[in-house]
Amino acid sequence: MSDKTMRPGITTGTCAAAAAKAAVLAWQGRLDTHVEVKTPQEKLIRVAIEKSLAMPGGGLASVIKDAGDDPDITNGVRIDVQVRISDCPDIIIQAGEGVGVVTKPGLSVPVGLPAVNEGPKKMIITAIRDVLPRDKGAIVTISIPGGEELAKRTLNPVLGIAGGLSIIGTTGIVEPMSEEAFKNSLVPQISVVKALGYQDIVFVPGKIGQDIAVNQYGLPEEAIVQTSNFIGHMLENAAKLGVKRVLLFGHLGKIVKVSAGIFHTHNRMADARLETIAAYLAVEGAPQAVIKEIMECTTTEAAMPIIERYNFNAVYNLLATRASLRAERYVFSDLTVGTAVVTLKGKILGLDQAARDIGGTLGWNMTELTTG
Template structure:
């Protein structure tokens, strides 16, 4: 267990280490055991972050100039599907120089372009590969080489709970990590995993995408509009970031489908939609209702609402449903301004019961065009 901590939002949270660090440590330990013919209990490796890790070796076994062992993944206080699983490495010593790194059972195989690893290769990312190579090279005598095979016994099952199937990584998880260290609750890591889907879509030749914050938006795209699932990518709260990534990867048109509670913020120019970053939902609703001539007493009542769903009851009662299309149009304008008009963007808003309540002018046209995709 890594005893290093960071304070976030007033909470003391523990760092962990990546699957890449585990693979490098297991590979180094397996090489040492294969060379020395004896089991070891711990191994030390360096990480790109500059921290040295002293890691415990699990399930060591020896053969003739071969060895197998594992290191347990420690995600720290970061929510992680791979926390506690074993990352295994086998080593076969060769009598010629060189290190070959292979993927074994439970390590995914890349099948689509657009990732850091080319199709046909095991999903062991470049920095973990460098870490494995460096650590094994340190213990190999001159003139010797090694074949290192990384495996993850639980990898196939865990991969079903990750983005891998959508990214075209089949048969297991990816061996990841740029710093070797897991920073708890890392927003950047989550954003990078979301952006990978845009990269893969662009490499597949797509120029149109549907962005949704979550499952409800996906369901409306498929069930209500009959749009293709393979066009849909989730944004979570990172709407602005994902729009920027669409521009970066050459996407031309984007249709966004989201709940009023999230997308009303876009109409106010808020593109990170988590409430801890910015809210303004009721304020934006109230301002636009005032533009439509809503009475002051209705606006005052609106400010007593905690949720946009509660606000909708007042809006529906007063007959001001036109505000939803107005908000969608403003959200389209603000979103296009956010990316300096390098994308054509349509916005659709829905209620919690999955009823479409508003469409922007762009969205009305894009929905029909997307149906032909």
């Protein structure tokens, strides 16, 4: 493994603040190639300005986002900020092309406003006030060319942020490969679901699970939260935010790990999928020959035909029941959990009674299992 130090980057909020400051300086006749902006923690960051120019009544400047060694989807995008100087002392921030607008309640930014979080907003205002005459204000329009397309590959559509990317960053600095930052970025989904009035929510590992839940079973898209590999982290936050019931809805390969008490489901953290299936098959009375065949598989999909052939499909209900039990133990029974196990094509293999109850409350289409 390389011991090379990972290079930090700057957030979209830092980029917008720097561009805003450079735009005001351009209005004043200064075309600076670098500016300094202050983070919410009072740290100064020096940012390169791609271009700046004066315009009638204001200025325009651009910054290229540098995410350092972090695999950030916004790395390399251009952030343009146009500042129109006003005699009104307020600083008003607007969303231009490629910057999203909040359309659902539950986020830190109210519905109808640009998706500019509090930290970046503070940075932008501070940067402008640093160079703007005291008797003046400004109308600040932030744009990200191509931002609307990029946003489709983020959680923004799930969170109800329409039309583009968010301007985010609590520290102004991107720490490379920050798992904690990614985990925390998932949590606002829960707040959005709660704000829409749902007490019961659906956890899916990712977009494939979400599409199956919505398109094949009619679960409300507004009640669905993507967990990625961080099921335990999301269960804890659901409990903290007062969620009453959670439906775990996912592929056998993920759910079987939860059945074994594994709540960070990345394969490099823990991978006992086949061992767990084999153990529960043994509980169901499967002979040694079946157990050996399962243990020779490389994926859970490969194990399914074996389970079918030997008529041990009841094991899926057992795995679902056990996943719910382990999940409830994980949060000390602060919420109720139900579990449904599905294939990659969306067929439900097994589920427990809590899953039936929660899914029924949410109005899912389960007619084929009503007699199961």
